[in-house]
Amino acid sequence: MNITVCAKQIPDPANETSYDNGIIVRPEEQVLDDTDRYGIEIALQLKEKYDAEVTIISMGPAGTMKGLQQALQMGADKALYVDDDSLKGANSLMTANVLSELAKTTNADIVIFGTESTDGYSGTVPQQVSRFLNLDCISYVKAIEIGEDVSLTRQTSEGSEKVKMPQNCVISVTAGGVEPRYPNFKDIMAAKSKPIEKVELSTLNITTDQNLEFISIEALENSKNGEKIIDEGEAFQVIVDKLKELKVI
Amino acid sequence: MQFTLNEIQKEIKENSTKLLKENIDLLETIQKVDDNCRLDENIWKLVIEQGWLALDVPESDGGLGFSNTDTAILSEVLGYYMPIIPLFSSGVVFKNLLFLSNENIKNTILPEIISGEKIGTYCVYENDKYLTSSDEISTTLTKDKNGYILNGQKKYVMFGDVSDYFAILANSEEGLMFVLVNKDSEGLEIKQTSSLDQTRPMCEINMKEILISDDEIMIGSDSCINAWEKVKNISLGYLAMEQVGGAQACLDMSTQYAKERIQFGRPIGSFQAIQHICANMLVQLESAKSVAYSAVRTDTSDDLEVEMSAMLAKSYCSEVFNKIAGDNIQVHGGIGFTWEHPAHLFFKKAKSDSLLLGTPKLARDKIAELLSL
Numbered sequence: 209m210n211i212t213v214c215a216k217q218i219p220d221p222a223n224e225t226s227y228d229n230g231i232i233v234r235p236e237e238q239v240l241d242d243t244d245r246y247g248i249e250i251a252l253q254l255k256e257k258y259d260a261e262v263t264i265i266s267m268g269p270a271g272t273m274k275g276l277q278q279a280l281q282m283g284a285d286k287a288l289y290v291d292d293d294s295l296k297g298a299n300s301l302m303t304a305n306v307l308s309e310l311a312k313t314t315n316a317d318i319v320i321f322g323t324e325s326t327d328g329y330s331g332t333v334p335q336q337v338s339r340f341l342n343l344d345c346i347s348y349v350k351a352i353e354i355g356e357d358v359s360l361t362r363q364t365s366e367g368s369e370k371v372k373m374p375q376n377c378v379i380s381v382t383a384g385g386v387e388p389r390y391p392n393f394k395d396i397m398a399a400k401s402k403p404i405e406k407v408e409l410s411t412l413n414i415t416t417d418q419n420l421e422f423i424s425i426e427a428l429e430n431s432k433n434g435e436k437i438i439d440e441g442e443a444f445q446v447i448v449d450k451l452k453e454l455k456v457i
Numbered sequence: 458m459q460f461t462l463n464e465i466q467k468e469i470k471e472n473s474t475k476l477l478k479e480n481i482d483l484l485e486t487i488q489k490v491d492d493n494c495r496l497d498e499n500i501w502k503l504v505i506e507q508g509w510l511a512l513d514v515p516e517s518d519g520g521l522g523f524s525n526t527d528t529a530i531l532s533e534v535l536g537y538y539m540p541i542i543p544l545f546s547s548g549v550v551f552k553n554l555l556f557l558s559n560e561n562i563k564n565t566i567l568p569e570i571i572s573g574e575k576i577g578t579y580c581v582y583e584n585d586k587y588l589t590s591s592d593e594i595s596t597t598l599t600k601d602k603n604g605y606i607l608n609g610q611k612k613y614v615m616f617g618d619v620s621d622y623f624a625i626l627a628n629s630e631e632g633l634m635f636v637l638v639n640k641d642s643e644g645l646e647i648k649q650t651s652s653l654d655q656t657r658p659m660c661e662i663n664m665k666e667i668l669i670s671d672d673e674i675m676i677g678s679d680s681c682i683n684a685w686e687k688v689k690n691i692s693l694g695y696l697a698m699e700q701v702g703g704a705q706a707c708l709d710m711s712t713q714y715a716k717e718r719i720q721f722g723r724p725i726g727s728f729q730a731i732q733h734i735c736a737n738m739l740v741q742l743e744s745a746k747s748v749a750y751s752a753v754r755t756d757t758s759d760d761l762e763v764e765m766s767a768m769l770a771k772s773y774c775s776e777v778f779n780k781i782a783g784d785n786i787q788v789h790g791g792i793g794f795t796w797e798h799p800a801h802l803f804f805k806k807a808k809s810d811s812l813l814l815g816t817p818k819l820a821r822d823k824i825a826e827l828l829s830l
Contacts, residue, residue: 390472390506392508393472393507396468396469396472
């Protein structure tokens with residue numbers, strides 16, 4: 209079985225993100241998007257069950273490839289990436305087109321995604337890839353149970369539902385159900401010898417156009433919530449009343 | 458000598474930091490020590506799974522073959538997050554004693570220690586003089602027709618109540634020896650004692666007529682003192698790294714608070730008095746880092762150099778951690794003096810660390826002796 213996981217390298221969220229004309233300025237060293245760790249974990253659990261091969265695919269500036277290394281350290285077998293200047297600021301359809309073409313080169317039976325990237329937040333790529341690959345898409349997967357059969361638990365607006373996993377599908381995984389593993393030092397060293405291959409964009413069958421244009425970008429306004437209470441000896445009573453109003457006490 | 462971390466060391470630091478940062482909340486640690494937690498089993502399990510205990514063990518002994526310097530980076534991270542786990546007692550001191558033990562003990566026990574299946578600890582000191590000369594060790598090992606009989610009492614036994622093996626320094630007719638005692642040995646009594654640093658729970662052990670076979674002599678009298686000095690000096694390097702990690706946590710805590718805490722309409726970090734404290738903390742910390750890294754980078758085959766750098770690290774890093782942990786409380790003001798704030802954990806750890814494996818004064822005396830002063 210071939211399992212392909214899409215993983216994104218993003219600027220370290222611990223640092224402030226900067227933009228150039230609406231496009232994130234990407235440093236040489238980017239890290240693995242934490243949301244993708246959940247998808248990789250699901251893939252690795254499947255790998256342990258079916259002795260599958262797990263391939264990471266990625267699109268974007270490769271830089272030091274630290275994020276891809278981190279994915280390999282978790283236990284993936286190899287990584288493929290596309291890094292082409294013409295893809296700078298690619299919209300989600302273009303991204304899905306590139307990733308689905310990459311997935312085809314891996315002969316993927318199952319393609320796994322995080323629900324949405326931490327830096328882009330479009331949340332539409334998994335579904336679009338499933339359309340390109342003509343596969344079912346199971347979204348908001350939060351847990352996997354591997355027994356005789358494999359079943360997936362989906363997050364729904366009112367709770368969760370369990371579905372049987374088809375042999376071929378696209379899955380988007382949400383946080384909370386599985387605990388992404390920490391790579392141990394043996395895995396960290398082993399990852400250094402795992403293959404990371406660049407795929408030239410020109411070798412892929414890209415059929416979509418870049419049609420998204422950034423007009424402007426604005427930071428969130430600071431929250432104006434909160435009320436200042438001046439203590440003139442009775443402030444505690446105001447706080448108690450407030451807590452009662454909120455049904456905290 | 459290289460003064461920056463190489464790629465592997467950066468990865469070790471980054472991965473270990475991520476692991477502990479995501480799994481340790483100091484406010485929960487306060488609750489744990491309040492509940493007399495003797496071992497944080499969740500963190501211990503994670504650390505074992507990551508192979509931390511096997512990192513500095515040669516591949517020929519089933520380890521991962523990393524260097525002392527690589528491994529000591531873990532200690533710096535541990536000092537920052539201070540989990541309640543016996544990495545220092547079992548993974549540093551006891552493990553290094555095993556390296557110098559007889560082949561049979563080493564080959565049997567080392568795999569159990571590096572896999573985390575068993576925990577070991579060292580039992581050396583009997584009073585607060587922290588001396589290990591023959592006349593300071595009253596634990597006796599008397600020759601018997603079946604081997605030896607062990608009697609005595611040891612203090613400051615780190616994680617004693619959760620340990621499976623005890624490396625005990627005892628006095629025999631032949632001289633000082635290290636013997637191995639199992640937690641189930643008849644005649645062994647383990648008593649919990651209160652610890653200043655509650656993240657390193659201490660015990661007192663009493664040994665009454667414990668039968669020791671010849672196979673349980675870890676390190677014989679011919680090499681015992683040299684072996685202990687070597688293990689102690691290597692361990693002091695790791696301890697210094699922990700102290701540096703703890704001091705860094707205090708500095709980060711202080712600077713963060715100085716930016717957030719508003720007094721007289723502006724952050725307290727804008728006041729020169731606070732700025733001076735924080736700036737001095739940084740200067741001292743950077744010097745301590747240099748000393749600690751130097752100690753763990755020293756070639757361990759050069760006993761004299763190892764001893765000198767270990768003593769320097771013990772003396773300087775202990776003083777610096779104590780000062781910075783105290784300054785951290787000063788920067789925080791009243792809140793830093795409360796049980797609910799983690800500043801006291803570091804303050805107590807600083808004091809306790811400065812007494813582990815000897816006092817800073819003993820270290821300075823040793824430096825003077827080495828310099829023939």
